[in-house]
Amino acid sequence: MKIVVCVKQTPDTAATVTVENGVVSWGDAPLVINPWDEYAVEEALRIKEQQGGTVAAISLGPEDAREALKHALAMGCDEAVLISDPSLAGLDSLGVSAVLAAGVGKVGDVDLVCFGRASVDNDTGIMGSQVARRLGWPALTLVSKVVSIDGSSKTIEVERMLEEGRQQVSSTLPAVLSVVKEINEPRYPSFMGIRKASKAEIPVWTTSDLGIGEVPSPALAWPEIYAPAKVETKCEFIEGDSAEAIAAKLADRLLEEKVI
Amino acid sequence: MDFGLSQEHEMVRRMVRDFAAKEVYPGIKEADRNQEMDPQVLPRMGELGILGICIPVRYGGQGMDYLSLGLVCEELEAVDTTLRVVMSVHTGLASMTLLQWGSEDQKRRFLTPLAKGELIGCGAFSEPGAGSDFSHISAAGKRKGDSYVLNGEKMWISLATKADLAMVTVRTNPEIEKASAGLTTFVVELDRPGITRGDIHGKLGVRAGSTGWISFQDVEVPLENRVGEEGEGFKVTMSAFDSGRYTVAAGATGLIRAALEASLAYARERNAFGRPISDHQLIRQKLATMRREYEIARLLYLQAGWLKNAGERNTLETSFAKHFATDASFRAASEAIQIHGAYGFSDEYDVERYMRNARGAMIYEGSNEIQTLIQAEYALKERQDKPLRMEMPAYDAEIWQAG
Numbered sequence: 001m002k003i004v005v006c007v008k009q010t011p012d013t014a015a016t017v018t019v020e021n022g023v024v025s026w027g028d029a030p031l032v033i034n035p036w037d038e039y040a041v042e043e044a045l046r047i048k049e050q051q052g053g054t055v056a057a058i059s060l061g062p063e064d065a066r067e068a069l070k071h072a073l074a075m076g077c078d079e080a081v082l083i084s085d086p087s088l089a090g091l092d093s094l095g096v097s098a099v100l101a102a103g104v105g106k107v108g109d110v111d112l113v114c115f116g117r118a119s120v121d122n123d124t125g126i127m128g129s130q131v132a133r134r135l136g137w138p139a140l141t142l143v144s145k146v147v148s149i150d151g152s153s154k155t156i157e158v159e160r161m162l163e164e165g166r167q168q169v170s171s172t173l174p175a176v177l178s179v180v181k182e183i184n185e186p187r188y189p190s191f192m193g194i195r196k197a198s199k200a201e202i203p204v205w206t207t208s209d210l211g212i213g214e215v216p217s218p219a220l221a222w223p224e225i226y227a228p229a230k231v232e233t234k235c236e237f238i239e240g241d242s243a244e245a246i247a248a249k250l251a252d253r254l255l256e257e258k259v260i
Numbered sequence: 261m262d263f264g265l266s267q268e269h270e271m272v273r274r275m276v277r278d279f280a281a282k283e284v285y286p287g288i289k290e291a292d293r294n295q296e297m298d299p300q301v302l303p304r305m306g307e308l309g310i311l312g313i314c315i316p317v318r319y320g321g322q323g324m325d326y327l328s329l330g331l332v333c334e335e336l337e338a339v340d341t342t343l344r345v346v347m348s349v350h351t352g353l354a355s356m357t358l359l360q361w362g363s364e365d366q367k368r369r370f371l372t373p374l375a376k377g378e379l380i381g382c383g384a385f386s387e388p389g390a391g392s393d394f395s396h397i398s399a400a401g402k403r404k405g406d407s408y409v410l411n412g413e414k415m416w417i418s419l420a421t422k423a424d425l426a427m428v429t430v431r432t433n434p435e436i437e438k439a440s441a442g443l444t445t446f447v448v449e450l451d452r453p454g455i456t457r458g459d460i461h462g463k464l465g466v467r468a469g470s471t472g473w474i475s476f477q478d479v480e481v482p483l484e485n486r487v488g489e490e491g492e493g494f495k496v497t498m499s500a501f502d503s504g505r506y507t508v509a510a511g512a513t514g515l516i517r518a519a520l521e522a523s524l525a526y527a528r529e530r531n532a533f534g535r536p537i538s539d540h541q542l543i544r545q546k547l548a549t550m551r552r553e554y555e556i557a558r559l560l561y562l563q564a565g566w567l568k569n570a571g572e573r574n575t576l577e578t579s580f581a582k583h584f585a586t587d588a589s590f591r592a593a594s595e596a597i598q599i600h601g602a603y604g605f606s607d608e609y610d611v612e613r614y615m616r617n618a619r620g621a622m623i624y625e626g627s628n629e630i631q632t633l634i635q636a637e638y639a640l641k642e643r644q645d646k647p648l649r650m651e652m653p654a655y656d657a658e659i660w661q662a663g
Contacts, residue, residue, distance in 0.1 A: 032274075074271055188275045191309045191322035195661065198268040 001053035001151040004104050005044040005077065005114040006131070007037040009061050009068040010121045019227040033068035036116025038075075038186035039179050043146065044114045045076045046184065051151045053111075054078040058103045060088065060096055066202055073197035074189030081107075085206040085215075092218040093122070097130030102210040104135060111151060115178040117142065128178030138171040144182040149173075263562075269331055272313075272324065276332050279308060280339035288340045291468035292613055295461050297342065298468065302422060305343075306377015310336075311350055315359060316660040319367050320375035323661040326568035330510035330561050337511035338518040341617035342469030344511030348625065349418045350374065352504035354381025354427050358447065360503075360652045361488045361496050370425060370447050382423035383504065384414035384448075384474050385497055391416070392630045395440035395494060399476065401430040403490075406483045408432070408446065410454075410476040416624065420457045420472030425449050427500060428476075429493040436491075443493030446485050454479035465616035488650065495648060501626055502578050502652070506564050508625045509581035512589040512618065513557040519589070519596035519614050520550040526600050526609075537599070546595045553592060557585035571654025573645040576638045583631035586621040593618045 011017070015029030033041075044055045057072035059065060060083040069080035083103050091099070104110050113135075118125035132139030145159035147168065154173040159166050161180050189197070207215060238253065240246035254260045265273075283304060291298050305311050314329040315321025329351065336343035358371040373379040390397045399412025410430055417426070426448050433442035450457065459472040488496045524547060527538035537543045560581035567574035593615035597604035604611045622628050637643035 070267070070271065074275075188279055188308060189271060191272065191275075191313065191324055194268055194271040194275065195323070198266065198271060 001051045001111045002109050003044045003055045003112045004110050005040050005057050007057050007059050007068040007072050008034040008119045009065040010034040022225050031067050033071040034119045039181050040114040040116045041072050041075050042184045042186040043179050070197040073200050074193035080202050082202050083205045087215045092220040093124050095216045097134050100131050101134035102212055111173045113176045117180050128176050132176035138175045141178045143177050143179045272328050273331050276335040285339050295467045297470045311377045312375030315375035317663055320372040325655040327565040330565040333507045333510035334514035337514035341466050345418050345469050348504050348507040349382045352507045353383025353500045356503035357427055357500040360499050361650045379424040380422055382419040382426045384417045384426040384428045386416045388415045392627050399430040401432045408481050410479040412476055414474045418471050420474050421459050422470050429497045440494035441491050444490045445487045445493040445496040446481050447487055448481055452479050465620050502575055504625045505578045505582040508621050509561040509585045512585035512621050515589040515618055516554040516592040519592040522611050523596045523599045550592045553588040557588055569655040579631045579634045583628050590618040
């Protein structure tokens, strides 16, 4: 079974994000693998361990965006590829999906593409579906469990976690999977994996390597970015002689503040 | 001079930091209050390869260098000292001593399962009546045919009740004039008849760890468990301390960092006189001191690690690092409490635990008074490193990583 897992390099979730003059900054916080993608890597590795095959990690980003790929390699991925090209800067998700789909195509004979539910920076959560649409493969999103997968009969059955409950879905392969964090507990990179990852040469594919003539111009623009206004909170104690009196006072205050 | 860490080092740090934050930090206050070691800690550290980090792959280890060991200790003690103590005794005192002094047979039989975490090791050196004055220990070993019979008591032994084997130094020659020349070290399986052991409770700090005593009563240990030659025990033990002290130094550096990070966060959020207390000069001074001392401690242990990698003796440099970092970690933790005010005095915050944990390291692995004496002896040229029969091997990535 040939599996591709798409990972993104994002700022650490502990980073303090600030906006100044329309520019978003996370200071000197380290860049890490998007935490959701760790679950995707873990699931890809588990499927590989069960079914045999290989897992390739692909990331789209600037030249120095290798942390996420190194992390994926250290967890146990067999290979990693960085898709990087100056013409790809500022791309929206629609454009990124076209590039990633071309990347999956270049890997070739792929049975399964895994994504995390969303990236913690842009948080669109639609990349899995978009890439599936581009490839013309079934999109299995919000997957909380892979019930069964069979490389020889090219079938997969998964459980999806929806607001209304859980849904069992079966599909043919190749397919695109996006996973939620309930699916597994990602492993730590092993020391041997770390050694392998730090020595690994990560090839860079440009748009011409992928056969993309013209990069789709973004349909989505960010005309203005500003930090949400700081919410001033204050604490008020409501006192009274009895629970009823306190409740009545509380109700009055809430009405006054137009909360109820 | 290159002060940079490799990408491999950075990844090791992050992996160990994640482990400690995810798996140990959530339960640490409870373990500390209960004075019980979380039974999952040792097996998990073994499974993840942390226990064998700097041991060659062919002896079951992970094949990383000595700097990695230091970085691991810094990350572990930034969460809790008990984790680093495991590295000090299992990896520093036991595994690395076997790596340096052990026979090939001992490396196969003892070092390999230690590095894999299948067995847990410790160092049984201190006694109720002798710690700093190590050459005057009184536990005795008597040769009897192809074995030795050990008698005596070892005290303040970390992992005494958790370990499967211990490095034990005893007096085998009471006649010899130079007391230190009469000592011999053994690797002893702790299930041998005649061994009893127990935990010590009521310690000021490191309460989530295990510290205890081991008593030997007519314990027969075969000749093939002797580490080094008869009479080499003092040298073997001092080598063990060169390894153990390094882990203590690196760990204490992590404790400074933890105290600093907690103080920075609290100083920014706590208001007094209408401003965050981080705006007040006397608080800033404390923060600056912690930050500076973190930097000094870090450079000192990395220097020792670099010397270890190069295969150079580092008794003096390791002594600097251990002495400075442990004193500074206590200062940092105490100042962190001061910054937290009354809250710092309660165990709602971590800083009081940091201070209690920091205190022990000024005493163990060679008290800081002994470190001062060592440094003075080097300064006065009364002490010079003589070549050892068995030196700690320099780190060689190719050899370490070969299967």
